[in-house]
Amino acid sequence: MATNNRAVVIGVGGVTNGGKTTLAAKLKETFQTAKIINMDHYYWDEFSPNHTPLEQFNNYANWEVCTAVDFDRLRRDVENWIKGTKESDSLPLLLVEGILIYNHRPLLPYFSKKYFFTLDHEECWKRRKQRTYLPPEPEGYFEAIAWPYYLTNKRAIQDQSDIVYLS
Numbered sequence: 001m002a003t004n005n006r007a008v009v010i011g012v013g014g015v016t017n018g019g020k021t022t023l024a025a026k027l028k029e030t031f032q033t034a035k036i037i038n039m040d041h042y043y044w045d046e047f048s049p050n051h052t053p054l055e056q057f058n059n060y061a062n063w064e065v066c067t068a069v070d071f072d073r074l075r076r077d078v079e080n081w082i083k084g085t086k087e088s089d090s091l092p093l094l095l096v097e098g099i100l101i102y103n104h105r106p107l108l109p110y111f112s113k114k115y116f117f118t119l120d121h122e123e124c125w126k127r128r129k130q131r132t133y134l135p136p137e138p139e140g141y142f143e144a145i146a147w148p149y150y151l152t153n154k155r156a157i158q159d160q161s162d163i164v165y166l167s
Contacts, residue, residue, distance in 0.1 A: 007082045009110045012097035014117030014166075015150055017127035020097040023117075031093050035081060039098020042074045046135050054145065057138045064099070064149035071104045078110050099150070102157045114163045118154075121147060 010027075012020045024036045043063065044050045051061035051068055061068060078096060085092035101107055102114060119127070128142055157163065 006087065007085045007092045007094070008112045009078065009082070009094045009096060011101050011107075011111040011114040012095060012117070013099065013101045013114065013163075015119045015124055015154075016099055016146055017124055017131065018117035018119050020099075020117055024095045024097045027093075027095055031091060033090060034093040034095055036095045036097065037074065037077055037081075039069060039074065039096070039101055042070045042098075043068055044070055056144065057141060060135070060138050060141065062145060062149070064146055064153065066100050066104050069098075069100060069104070071107065075104075075107055075110075078107065082110070100153060102160060102163065103153050108160070114160065116154075116157075116163050116165050118165055118167050124150075 012024055014020055021038065021040075024038070028034050028036055046061060048061075050070075052065055053059035054062050074096075078094065081094050082092075096107070096111070102116070124147065125142060128146070
């Protein structure tokens with residue numbers, strides 16, 4: 001693992017449409033030298049064999065599982081950022097945000113602090129239906145896949161006592 005005692009890596013995880021990207025952008029405005037790594041940029045291409053196809057949705061990919069993300073590349077980018085920070089850097093701050101960042105266990109040692117956004121079902125759906133997804137999300141995906149996987153993924157990280165949950 002790459003180390004730098006001064007490097008600060010903040011995880012911003014949680015529910016879809018929960019405000020992760022918005023918070024990271026606001027922090028970047030405040031800490032202008034900060035870097036953001038957005039998990040969304042590491043999803044495999046929609047036709048990648050790494051995806052789990054969902055038969056009930058005409059083989060649409062399940063985007064709510066770790067295998068949908070190139071976490072090896074994301075982890076390498078975090079390591080490279082840490083290695084590239086210098087003792088002279090005023091505040092080496094990296095913000096890593098995404099819905100599954102705490103479910104991929106090899107990433108955990110890099111986080112200095114971990115935050116997790118939660119929303120209730122109704123508010124999450126209200127926000128999600130205002131978004132446009134590429135590829136377009138099939139009708140019923142949120143209820144059948146996205147929300148149940150959010151709950152499952154959240155349960156899977158409950159052993160991490162260092163996560164601060166924010167509603």
